[in-house]
Amino acid sequence: MDTKWKSRLFFLGWSMLFAFGLSGLMAVMDGNGQFFKGSYFKTQQFETELNQFINYAAAFEWDSLRAEEAKKAITVSEEEIDEHRFRYGDLNDQVSNINGQYEDRIADAVSAGNKEAAEIYRKERDSKIDDITKNFSNDEFVREKVVKEKEQKIDEFYRSMEAERPEYDRYQSAFKYYLVDTKTDTVHTNLNVKSKSAAEEFLNKEYMLFIRNYTENGKGFLELQDYYKNINETMEPISGDTMLLEGRIAVSESAPDSNPVMVSYQNFKQQQKIFFIFVAASLVALIASVLTFKRMKLAVQRHGGEMLPLVNLFPVDVRLAAVVTAGLMAFAALEFLNVSIIYSADNFILSLDDIAICLAASTFLTAFAGFLAIGIFSEVKSWREFRMLWEKSLSVKIWNGFKDFxxxxxxxxxxxxxxxxxxxxxxxxxxxxxxxxxxxxxxxxxxxxxxxxxxxxxxxxxxxxxxxxxxxxxQGRLGPDLPVKGKSVLARHAADINSLKHGFKVSQNEQAKSERLKTELITNVSHDLRTPLTSIITYTELLKAEGISEQERSDYIEIIDRKSQRLKVLIDDLFEASKMASGSIELVKEKVDLVQLLQQALAEHDERIAQSSLTFRVASPENPVYAHVDGQKLWRVFDNLIGNILNYSLENTRVFISVSEQQGQAIMVFKNVSKYELSENSDELFERFKRGDQSRHTDGSGLGLAIAKSIADVHDGSLDIDVDGDLFKVTVKLRAIGIQAV
Missing domain, CATH: 1.10.287 (Helix Hairpins)
Structure with a gap:
């Protein structure tokens, strides 16, 4: 036999040991404490038998009343008379009810021409009405009716008592008693003795299996009133005072084996013996299973490798549910096993089939639950792993499904x-x-x-x-919009799809525009970089030529220097624009007077302004306008805007520049008249290398406005362009910090 099969058989054997051992623990905890009391006569079962015998003896022998005596002792109270009288309502209600019962009967008989029947019905009706009327006029008449009802109940009681007499006779063959009424000295016994001493001599441990002494110093006197009430509530009003009995009740050793008490006694002794053997054997099995647990676990992990991965494919909650279900079924099988073993004293051979089936079922279920549990514990080694596994469970999927639903x-x-x-x-x-x-x-x-x-x-x-x-x-076919019908979820979804469709159209237009601007950008960059570079290369070649004069050499070098500076400005602006676009610019913010900063930027261009034909009109407040900004970067904005004005303004026109503070904002406005025709789409002017001079004969780089807008944006401000014909207007807005903050 290979190792794999040995491991599997070992695991099944261990499961059987564990199940059998567990069944013993269950037997101890499952209400079988009666077997530890030592004797059947100390069990609750025997106490029930004894009380039943006392009830029968009290009813038939000790405190018995004959039917005639009970009937003579009947009494009727005023409350009982009223209850009987008003049982079906007051007099008018009862008379109306009787008339209603006979009205249809009499009418049917008359219509059928059966006068005799109609007369009989009238007599019955009148008789009942007379009887009811007497009930309300004569208490003695009602009392007699109540007495008859009670007599009927007494007769029913005695008939039912006689039906119980065979059961009492069977008890008498097992129980022997000698009791004396402490009040009347009346002797009640089923012994053939004449004195108390003779009864005590007979009722001793030598001849009796059980003896109960009812004495003032023992168990106390035997009270019969409680037992009497339990037998018949109808007899309670005539039962008299409590009867106190003194003496002994015993179970005879010579009682017939067929007597129910003796059968229970013998069965208890057999079951008690089986119980202790069973518990001892199960305890040994449980200890053996605990000692071999580690070996069993290793065997399952080593040689159950083919099955464990397959089992672990199931969700963890399904496996846990299977473990719990198998465990509960195993407990049920073990419960049946306990009953089959302990209570098989009457026919152990016939119980062997039940024992084998229960043991096999509990073994299989224990093995199944244990195998699944080992698989779970081998897969889960920490709470975090269990939570990750639980996220894939069927319960979570169902819950998520309901949430999605x-x-x-x-x-x-x-x-x-x-x-x-x-x-x-x-x-x-x-x-x-x-x-x-x-x-x-x-x-x-x-x-x-x-x-x-x-x-x-x-x-x-x-x-x-x-x-x-x-x-x-x-598929790219936008088509017409969906109809939006009502306010349902589908209607909202249709509206959302229409919005997405419109957004997609805008995106397509923006993409086309982006491609166009990208092409223009490459063309413009190539042109603006190539022009000065071509000049530098050309004049460098001229410098290499022989026979040029010093004046020509000096002019060539000056041109090369000017074109180099032009190329440097283009590259610096391109680098600056790239930094702005990538957001990698660093700001050194401080409190800056924007009026003074604008004046400094204008002062840098004094010479060009003086040489131009433009007239500058600058409006600024008398008080400073402060903002928390990077002074160098914002100076670049002013410098670019003033440079654009000087490069692209129509000659002999006025330029208007103003600074103001409104509602916590610093507002700078630059207005001039363009010498070139401007596009209606002002957003294109922010594109890199976009210039008002389409022929690109001016010295601008086409990056000035793009850089200026990026600087305004990183300061959480704005730079907006308005074009009205040839009027070009730039508005810069920044958050002001006010004069009070100075």
């Missing part, structure tokens, strides 16, 4: 109502087949179902339209 509550609710209507419709159809009277309920459910079906068809058609339109969008 009600993600849009209106749809989830509608589907839930639809499923409920279908279920009710099906149930009502079954009810109609069983009980045709439910046809009305079925009709109502059918109407609800048809209404739900119409709504479902309409919603499904609308949904299909949305799906088809979405498929066309995915």
């Amino acid at each position: 009600f993600l849009i509550r209106s749809i989830g609710f509608q589907m839930a109502v639809l499923m409920a209507v279908v279920s009710i419709l099906g149930a009502s159809a079954v009810l109609v087949l069983i009980e045709p009277n439910f046809i009305i309920v079925f009709g109502l459910c059918l109407l609800m179902g048809l209404t739900a079906m119409i709504m479902l068809v309409r919603s499904t058609g609308y949904f299909n339209t949305i799906i088809a339109n979405t498929a066309e969008i995915a």
